Amino acid sequence: MQRFAELLDRLVLTPARNGKLRLLRDHFAAVPDPERGYALAAITGGLDISSVKPAMLRGLIAERMDEVLFGYSYDYVGDLAETIALVWPAPHDGVRAIAEPPTLSEVVGALDAATRREGPLLIEAWLDRLDSSGRYALLKLVTGAMRIGVSARLAKQALADFGGQDIAAIEELWHGLEPPYEPLFAWLEGRAEKPESAAASPFRPVMLSHALEAPDYGRIEPGVYAAEWKWDGIRVQATAERGVRRLYSRTGDDISGAFPDLVDFMTYDGSLDGELLVARPVDAKSGKPKVAAHPEPPRDDIVVGTFSDLQQRLNRKAVSAAVLKRYPVFLRAYDLLQAGGEDLRGLPFAERRKRLELFLVGLVPSRFDLSPLVPFDRFDDLGPLRAEPPHPVIEGLMLKRWDSVYVPGRPKGPWFKWKKDPRLVDAVLMYAQRGHGKRSSYYSDYTFGVWTGPEDDLELVPVGKAYFGFTDEELKQLDKYVRDNTVERFGPVRSVRAEPDHGLVIEVAFEGLARSTRHKSGVAMRFPRVSRLRWDKPAFEADRLETLQAMLPD
The missing domain is CATH 1.10.3260.10 (DNA ligase, ATP-dependent, N-terminal domain)
Structure with a gap:
């Protein structure tokens, strides 16, 4: 001990x-x-x-x-x-x-x-x-509440480093292992063969994208890249094998218990990659969202709910019948990783897409649908679509090479994301200060930062401070997070644990950006506000300082 x-x-x-x-x-x-x-x-x-x-x-x-x-x-x-x-x-x-x-x-x-x-x-x-x-x-x-700045993924990376293995190999084995992991350590120390995954429906490490920037615009040609909408939900992997159904977050956490209304309809044998969204039925007469009907509402009576709707379902161990009814979820699928016993990740995206279309035919359409492709003849066609997408829950475009195989991590080139304006960045909460008046008992003023430095030695630099944009319920969640993750106190200010593998990502909206000699980051935001809380997003995926610098006026 x-x-x-x-x-x-x-x-x-x-x-x-x-x-x-x-x-x-x-x-x-x-x-x-x-x-x-x-x-x-x-x-x-x-x-x-x-x-x-x-x-x-x-x-x-x-x-x-x-x-x-x-x-x-x-x-x-x-x-x-x-x-x-x-x-x-x-x-x-x-x-x-x-x-x-x-x-x-x-x-x-x-x-x-x-x-x-x-x-x-x-x-x-x-x-x-x-x-x-x-x-x-x-x-x-x-x-079970460690709060020591070590995520499960960081611990898996340490295991991989300890044994000289790739972290993807650890992640694929993980859900089939049990404490105290003696066969795993025996393999990592070279004393035994690699354990066979005993888990049905294991997590498969996800493939990520890079932000599309001007130097790469010339790559995007319709014969080389496919375009599809980037929906404002959370990335999930829905795997059902050998009678076991699991829904994973992008970092490999099993979140099945929070979304039984989707898991119940995972009647297939395979693994889907896609975006988890809320389905908001619409009243045919008024055109306004209504509470979900039961049984399943027809597909043409559904619109995609906002991220705020989805937040009602996040970070819950148990979900009430009322929440299930009011905020039903569905999966907008954009990739097929496994079909039956066949691993499809080594196939090109074009082939996986065809297999995905066939795979979805037999599933309940109000719970699983296909992420639509966006046709274009030249790159310039995509600019207006990105700026004015056809749905408010679309936050941009995804661009994927037709010949790209599905590999873990973030390889440069196969996949790009091209988010729409306005000015939004994902930042990490660094400091919190007590509010005033009715908020005097809450930590309600938040300083946030973005990453700078090399990938193996990242550093956060503050870029702004916000004290509005969140609901009263979110304020309570933020206050609890600050108290649970405080590392230092400076009078009314608390320093919050903020590291690549442990931190709260906040999507920040702002009206403008200017150069500043007063701030270490060299930038100052105009009217920053909390746009939403990204409880689902790991801190290392927050934006870099270069992203803000690219937004600065010439």
Whole structure:
């Protein structure tokens, strides 16, 4: 347990991505099985400890400390595990000297076998035996809320670096593995063959695009590239194989539980890549959106809902019947990765597109439809379409080489995205300040930044500050995020964890951009506002400073 606690402490205090990767690699190399495997599971959210809940931890500290005093402490610290770890009063100094602290595997094994009555008693005994770092690690382990600046993908990258493998190989195996991952470590250390994926419906690492810029305009010819609309939803992968149905986010998180209304209709055997959107039925007389009917509404009675509609479905572990009815989702498919037992990723896009059209024929059309191609005779035809698309939920164009195979990552050239104006950028939340008046108890003024520097050593530079554009509900979500991810405090201002693999992406809208010598970034925004919260987007996919510099007037 102490080695795990040391790892968490160092990860919290190490802001740089490469530093975190090095710490994880060193831990995997130095710590034996099964301890390192359980540490990996804890960091990636792979442990489900049902015998202890946060309310039980509050009950434990209530027996040891005045409830009001703890409330003040919790409000100041902002993290339940950290607060309890700091204030927990051990019964007397000799307790920790008498008993050795438990190992991580002992803790996991005991809690897995414990009932909900026994779990808190185990935690209480261990808290008395551990120091503050050990208590913090134990409580983070049981609550599952690490918040140490390490995403599951960063941990997988560390594994790949540790074993000299490609991260795509790790991601394709991941959902078929179980803690403490001993066969995985044996393979990475060269002691065994690569494990066979035991998972039905595994995640297949996604292919990404580059922003289309002027130097590449000449490449875009109709015989070379296909054009299709870029819809304003979230990228998902819908895979159904051997009776198992899973819906994945672009980063490989299993989000099936949040979208049962789509998963229920995944009656095929294969893997679709596409955009998750809300279907808003329209009243034929008034032309206004109405609550979804049941059973499935006909296809010609559907319009695509806004991203705000989709936000009603995001970040939920469970979805009420009312939300399912009001905001039904569907998949607009634009690629077919697997059909039955056949892997199609090595085929050119033109062939995959033909197979996709046939694949969708047998599916419920109100839940699955085909992303339409945009015909064009020359590149200049696309400019007006990009500027004035036929639907408000279209945010631009996707341009894909007809001969492109589907490969993980972001290769330059096969796929481009060409977003429409107005001026929108994806930035990362860096600082938050308390508001005024009715907002004095909320962190409601937000400073955000974009990336600069080489890909292996990215740095955020502030580019603007916004304090409006979000709803009251979103304000509560933002305030909680700030409190849960604070790394430093400066009076009324909090510095928020913001790293390539851990950060909140905010889509920022602004009226203009000017050069500035007062800002480190060299740019200043005019009337910036929060356009939407991109909970689904990893921080490393936020925009770069060069994107803003290209918008500056000559």
